[in-house]
Structure formats: structure tokens, C-alpha cells
Amino acid sequence: MKSISLIALCCVMVVFGGLPFTSNAQLDPLFYVKTCPQLHTIVQDIIRNVTRQDPRMPASLIRLHFHDCFVQGCDASVLLNNTATIESEQEAAPNINSLRGFNVVNRIKLAVDNACPNLVSCADILTLAAEKSSVMTGGPSWPVPLGRRDSLTANRALANKSLPAPFFSLTQLKSAFAAQGLNTVDLVTLSGAHTFGKARCRFITDRLYNFNNTGQPDPTLNTAYLQQLQIQCPQNGSGDVRVAFDPITPGRLDKQFYNNLQVKKGLLQSDQELFSTPDADTISLVNTLHEINY
Ligand code: HEM
Ligand SMILES: *[C@@H]1O[C@H](CO)[C@@H](O)[C@H](O)[C@H]1NC(C)=O
Ligand SMILES: *[C@@H]1O[C@H](CO)[C@@H](O)[C@H](O)[C@H]1NC(C)=O
Ligand SMILES: *[C@@H]1O[C@H](CO)[C@@H](O)[C@H](O)[C@H]1NC(C)=O
Ligand SMILES: *[C@@H]1O[C@H](CO)[C@@H](O)[C@H](O)[C@H]1NC(C)=O
Ligand SMILES: *[C@@H]1O[C@H](CO)[C@@H](O)[C@H](O)[C@H]1NC(C)=O
Numbered sequence: 001m002k003s004i005s006l007i008a009l010c011c012v013m014v015v016f017g018g019l020p021f022t023s024n025a026q027l028d029p030l031f032y033v034k035t036c037p038q039l040h041t042i043v044q045d046i047i048r049n050v051t052r053q054d055p056r057m058p059a060s061l062i063r064l065h066f067h068d069c070f071v072q073g074c075d076a077s078v079l080l081n082n083t084a085t086i087e088s089e090q091e092a093a094p095n096i097n098s099l100r101g102f103n104v105v106n107r108i109k110l111a112v113d114n115a116c117p118n119l120v121s122c123a124d125i126l127t128l129a130a131e132k133s134s135v136m137t138g139g140p141s142w143p144v145p146l147g148r149r150d151s152l153t154a155n156r157a158l159a160n161k162s163l164p165a166p167f168f169s170l171t172q173l174k175s176a177f178a179a180q181g182l183n184t185v186d187l188v189t190l191s192g193a194h195t196f197g198k199a200r201c202r203f204i205t206d207r208l209y210n211f212n213n214t215g216q217p218d219p220t221l222n223t224a225y226l227q228q229l230q231i232q233c234p235q236n237g238s239g240d241v242r243v244a245f246d247p248i249t250p251g252r253l254d255k256q257f258y259n260n261l262q263v264k265k266g267l268l269q270s271d272q273e274l275f276s277t278p279d280a281d282t283i284s285l286v287n288t289l290h291e292i293n294y
Contacts, residue, residue, distance in 0.1 A: 026147065027145030027147045027148065028145060028146060029143040029145055029146060031124075032119065032120060032124075032146055035119055036112070038115050038116070039115075039116070039120060039128070040128065042108065043128045043129055046104065046107055047061065047132050047136060048136060051136065055251045056197055056198060056251070057100075057133070058134070058136055058137045059133070059137075059196040059198075059251075059253075060099070060100040061101045061104065061126075061133045062130045062133050062134065062193055062197075062253075063193070063197065064105070064126060065130035066130075066193070067094065067095060067163060068123070070159075070162045070163050070180055071154075071159045071162055072153075072155055072158060073151075074123055074126065074127055074148060075123050075148065075151035076121065076126055076148075076151060077154045077155065078090065078099070078154070078159075079102065079105065079122055080151070086153065086154050087155075087157075088154055089154045090102075092156045092160050092163070093160050094163040098200075101129075104129070105122065105125060105126060105129065108129065121147075122150050123148035123149065123151075124144075124148050127146070127148065128144050131144045133253075134253050137253040138252045138253055138254050139253030140294040162180070164270065165270070166203045166204075167206070167269050167270065169273060170273045170277045173270055173273065174187060177190075185285060187274075187282070188282050188286060188289060191270075191271060192255070192257045192289060193257075194257055194266075194267065194271050195245060195246045195249070195253060195255070195256050195257035196246060196249075196250060197250075198243060198245065199245060199267055199268065200240055201233035201239050201242075201243065203268060204229060204267060204268065204269075205235070205239065207221055208226065208233060209230075209235050218272070220266075221264060221265075221272070225265045228247070229267075243267070245267050246260060248260075255289065255290055255292070258286050258289050261275035261286050262287070
């Protein structure tokens with residue numbers, strides 16, 4: 001169990017550390033230790049304060065980091081606004097009306113620049129914010145490699161193309177992750193972030209009422225859970241209503257996600273695929289990750 005837990009944690013670190021994403025830089029958790037010793041405290045304090053008013057914010061910040069990293073690496077390209085030469089990633093299909101936390105990142109950047117002028121990159125702030133958000137909600141901690149440079153360009157078309165969609169099959173999920181240098185263990189580990197935060201009804205109405213044009217709900221959806229979700233997301237209701245990924249511990253980065261999959265209570269099709277795809281190699285990973293300690 002110990003080694004498996006280490007493997008799982010390493011995967012989290014690898015992704016959040018940005019290692020598989022192309023970069024020539026030498027990253028180091030101690031990169032700012034002399035030049036900005038207050039960095040960790042500043043990031044942590046602001047997120048903690050914001051989370052008191054907005055318990056969903058740690059989930060939103062972790063997702064922001066994921067959506068940054070899947071598009072030309074963990075380079076803060078997701079933060080860039082529209083200009084004459086930039087088409088912002090914020091308006092890409094997977095991001096529009098969905099990503100949140102930009103104001104929090106701006107607040108952190110201002111406070112960090114106040115303490116250590118013009119030193120810490122936004123890419124490092126996003127990466128650190130993800131780790132602090134994890135620890136603050138009961139998830140793992142990891143040494144965050146630092147020293148990233150911020151991108152001067154964004155790529156909306158690449159965001160459209162690279163980010164996985166909630167109706168992806170397991171094969172499609174694996175290839176979206178493989179395109180980032182991430183393997184199947186990474187896929188199942190990182191999908192565990194769908195244990196907190198919220199998703200809009202629009203992404204599950206087909207599962208609830210007309211899965212794959214069958215006129216029936218998704219057969220891999222637990223019937224009691226199906227009924228709860230049908231109440232929250234009525235057939236012709238607004239697709240913009242939001243439901244919790246994990247009704248049991250909605251604000252905790254715990255292992256409940258894996259337990260939910262085992263009882264057919266994955267919210268998105270792409271979540272449940274990990275456990276309900278016949279003979280998939282991800283089934284045993286779900287069972288293992290449900291057991292690990294970190
Ligand atoms: C495996 C493929 C994935 C798919 C298809 C996917 C898809 C989605 C979708 C559709 C939503 C809801 C968006 C909305 O309603 O506006 C969402 C939310 C979320 N995703 Fe994923 N996601 C995936 C992987 C990940 C990964 C790797 C992470 C982080 C490690 C992550 C973290 C989150 C979080 C925390 C939320 C909730 C955000 C909030 O409440 O603001 N997801 N995801
Ligand atoms: C957090 O909130 C406390 C109490 O409201 C305040 O004293 C502190 O300055 C805030 N810290 C940050 C970093 O916003
Ligand atoms: C993007 O625009 C917002 C709103 O005007 C602003 O607060 C933010 O600083 C801008 N971000 C960048 C990276 O220029
Ligand atoms: C991204 O996808 C959206 C929705 O499919 C589409 O309207 C938009 O044109 C795409 N943008 C780019 C730059 O590919
Ligand atoms: C959806 O329907 C198509 C055609 O009937 C079938 O080939 C496919 O396997 C179905 N997909 C799922 C996820 O059930
Ligand atoms: C939803 O709309 C469809 C198409 O307009 C209609 O056939 C159906 O009866 C409606 N369902 C409910 C529950 O209102």
C-alpha cells in the first residue's frame with residue numbers, strides 16, 4: 001500500500017509540478033526561498049480568506065491550473081486576456097462561463113508583487129494555489145517545483161482541442177492525457193479532483209433523460225442517484241444550474257470520488273467510464289486509489 005500511495009502522490013506531483021509539460025527550465029521547490037520567503041504564506045492566506053466566503057474556490061483554483069497546464073504547458077496562458085494579437089483561452093469552449101478564480105489569482109499576484117516586486121511568475125502562483133487548495137480541503141501536499149516563466153501567448157484553438165470533454169469515452173480520455181505525456185494512472189488519479197466543486201446540468205442532461213439517443217437514462221447511473229439528479233436538473237430546466245460533484249463531502253478533496261464510482265455515482269459520463277467500461281484497466285486503479293493513504 002505504501003508504494004502505491006507513493007506512486008499516486010508522485011503522479012499528482014508530476015502533473016501539478018508541470019514536469020511532463022515541455023519546458024527547458026530547471027524547476028526547484030526552493031526557487032524563491034531566499035528572494036521571496038513569504039510566498040507560500042501569502043498564497044495560503046489569501047486562498048484561506050476567500051474560501052471562507054466561497055467554499056468552492058479551492059476546487060475552482062485546481063481546475064484553473066489543470067486548464068492552464070493542458071494548453072501549451074503550465075505557463076499561465078489561461079490568464080491572458082483578449083488583445084489585438086491574442087485570442088484568450090478563457091473563451092474556448094471548455095472554459096467559457098465556467099472557469100473561475102481569476103480575481104483570486106489577481107489578488108495573490110498583487111500581494112506577492114507587493115512583498116517581492118516583479119519576481120514571482122503567474123504560472124508559479126497558479127501552481128502553488130493548486131497545492132494550497134489541496135491541502136486546505138483535506139487533500140495531499142507536495143513540494144511544488146517553481147521557477148516557471150509566463151507565456152506571452154495564448155491559444156484558444158489548442159484549448160478547444162486539448163481539453164477533455166465530459167462525454168469522452170475512456171479511449172478518448174486516455175488519448176487526451178497521453179497527448180500531455182500523462183498515463184492511465186495519471187488519468188485516474190487526477191480525475192479524483194472531481195470529488196469537490198460543481199458542474200452544470202447541461203453536461204449531464206443526456207445521461208438523465210436520453211443517453212446516447214436511447215430515450216433512456218445512462219444505465220451506468222445508480223437509480224437512487226439518478227432520481228436525485230433528475231430533481232436537481234429537470235428535463236427542460238436551465239442547463240446552467242450547478243450540482244455538486246460529490247454530494248457527500250462537496251468541499252473536501254478526499255477519496256470519496258472513487259467510492260462514488262464504485263456505486264455508479266460518478267457525475268459525468270467521463271467519470272463513470274473509469275469504472276464502468278467493461279474490462280478496463282482503470283477499474284482496478286479506482287479500487288486501489290480508493291484504499292490509499294496520503
Ligand atoms: C478527465 C477528464 C476531465 C473532464 C472531461 C472534465 C470535465 C469537467 C467539467 C465538464 C466540469 C464542469 C464545468 C462546468 O460545469 O462549467 C468540470 C469541473 C471540475 N473539474 Fe474537471 N474534467 C476532467 C479532468 C479534471 C482534472 C484533471 C482536474 C484537476 C486535477 C479537474 C478538476 C475539476 C474541478 C475541481 C471541477 C469543479 C470546478 C468548480 O467547481 O469551479 N477536472 N470538469
Ligand atoms: C484575512 O482575513 C483576516 C480577518 O478578516 C484579515 O485580518 C487578514 O488581513 C486577511 N488576510 C488576507 C491575506 O487577506
Ligand atoms: C484581464 O482583464 C481583467 C479585467 O479587466 C484584469 O483585472 C486582469 O488583470 C487582466 N489580466 C491580464 C493578465 O492582463
Ligand atoms: C472553439 O470552440 C468553439 C465551440 O465549438 C467555437 O465556436 C470556436 O470557434 C472555437 N475557437 C477556435 C479558435 O478554434
Ligand atoms: C452509443 O450508441 C452507439 C450506436 O448505437 C454505440 O455504438 C455506442 O457504443 C454507444 N455508446 C455508449 C457509451 O453507450
Ligand atoms: C420537455 O420538452 C420536450 C420537447 O419540447 C417535451 O416533449 C417534453 O414533454 C418536455 N418534458 C417535460 C418534463 O416538461
